[in-house]
Amino acid sequence: MSPELRPGVYSAQEIRKHSSPSDLWMTIHGKVYDVTAFAQEHPGGVEVLLDCGGVDATEAFDDVAHSDLAREMLEPYFVGFAESAQRENTKEVSDPEKAPETAAKCTKRNDKLRDFRRQKTCASVLAGVALSCVIVVMILQKIQWLSLIQR
Numbered sequence: 616m617s618p619e620l621r622p623g624v625y626s627a628q629e630i631r632k633h634s635s636p637s638d639l640w641m642t643i644h645g646k647v648y649d650v651t652a653f654a655q656e657h658p659g660g661v662e663v664l665l666d667c668g669g670v671d672a673t674e675a676f677d678d679v680a681h682s683d684l685a686r687e688m689l690e691p692y693f694v695g696f697a698e699s700a701q702r703e704n705t706k707e708v709s710d711p712e713k714a715p716e717t718a719a720k721c722t723k724r725n726d727k728l729r730d731f732r733r734q735k736t737c738a739s740v741l742a743g744v745a746l747s748c749v750i751v752v753m754i755l756q757k758i759q760w761l762s763l764i765q766r
């Protein structure tokens with residue numbers, strides 16, 4: 616069977632061919648996007664998109680909780696539909712050697728990002744607590760100072 620079944624409907628095999636920085640496709644919610652021109656402008660960095668090149672990036676895309684604007688930004692890059700979104704999602708592909716590895720990389724990157732975000736949140740909370748402590752100490756010192764003056 617021809618990899619390209621009919622115009623705008625692509626098999627997993629066909630999509631997987633487009634996984635290089637100069638030819639970068641990915642599937643998101645059953646739709647295929649050619650994000651070659653967008654990759655360098657991606658606010659989340661080019662690396663995450665390269666990791667998702669040629670595979671189903673639905674999970675990775677949703678995990679980041681992209682804004683509505685990000686979803687709208689996808690539309691100009693739409694090139695067609697994945698032949699079987701179902702098959703893509705379960706990573707059941709005709710080249711089991713390569714594709715699952717690439718797909719795992721796509722979601723693994725998000726795990727790292729999640730850890731990084733968690734660390735960022737912890738650091739912000741700690742900074743907030745430290746700042747509050749400094750403010751409390753300053754207030755206490757001021758009160759002590761005022762009470763000394765009044766004596």
Ligand code: HEM
Nearest residue numbers: 650658659663667672675676679681682684685688689728
């Ligand atoms: C190709 C389609 C994509 C588009 C159009 C897109 C667009 C955007 C936009 C506009 C932002 C800025 C924040 C927002 O408005 O949501 C963003 C941030 C981000 N994106 Fe994407 N994105 C795409 C795919 C992906 C994929 C597949 C991943 C993950 C593997 C990813 C990971 C991220 C990350 C980590 C950020 C930074 C979020 C943060 O700083 O909190 N993006 N993206």
